[in-house]
Amino acid sequence: MHWNSFDDFIAMGGYGFYVWMSFGLTLLCVVLEVWLLRRRANGGEEQA
């Protein structure tokens, strides 16, 4: 384990913004794509 505390984990050695933006953006895209597809499957339009 490299992290001494939760704050330490969030800080990512000073690169927190870049690291969490990268993983957050990926998660957002995945959630959005699945949500749009579910809507399209139920007869709506997929706008992506």
Added chain:
Amino acid sequence: MSFLNINWYQYSSPQTFYPLAGRMIPWFAAVAAVLAAIGLYISFFVAPTDFQQGEAYRIIFVHVPAAWMSMIIYLVMAGWAGLGLAFNTRLSFMMAQALAPTGAMFTFLALATGSLWGKPMWGAWWVWDARLTSELILLFLYIGYMALQSAIEDTRRADRAGAVFALVGVVNIPIIYFSVKWWNTLHQGASVSLTKAPAMAATMLWGMLIMALAFWAYSIAVALMRVRCVIAEREREANWMNELRETE
């Protein structure tokens, strides 16, 4: 019934593939979720800190698999397009159409996460380097394919035009892959290749490979979800679709 006795051709009909795809989706989704959980655990808790890049290097655990998927999905999409042109199977064109938005999404993610890594490491969000530029062209190819496909009213003509476009665009894939060798790029060369031992710690490599497999399973699951939508929309008027709607 042995493997050889299965009539594989029957699966090339949208009518038989539609329920089969529906049954496969939960399995691929479950595999994707489990692998992503393991991959993320390795990314943040097992893989060591990089001695040069500190913690910022952890971005590679999404960046590299996303970049791989952006190229692989394009190759698979072009493969379906080629099959469609060669055998005139409607389902092949539908598969190509179903893959494009997911491929575009991974291309966007590869560019965006690369940019988020580039800012702290290179000091720039973007440089016009051969690797970055050819990946940007890949995004335009996906968008161009989708735009062309949706611009043509007649489905059969749209399929064929899109397929030709996708096949011509394949030339960009080796350019992306070899760009770091052919040109003197700011983007680093491959740390993982088929011909030599990977130039990174084993846990980092495992994290990347498991995340890549998670993205694979995810891509298959969403492509199957989308191909079902495409089939349902195109076969709206077909008798079998109406019967299916009544029984569901």
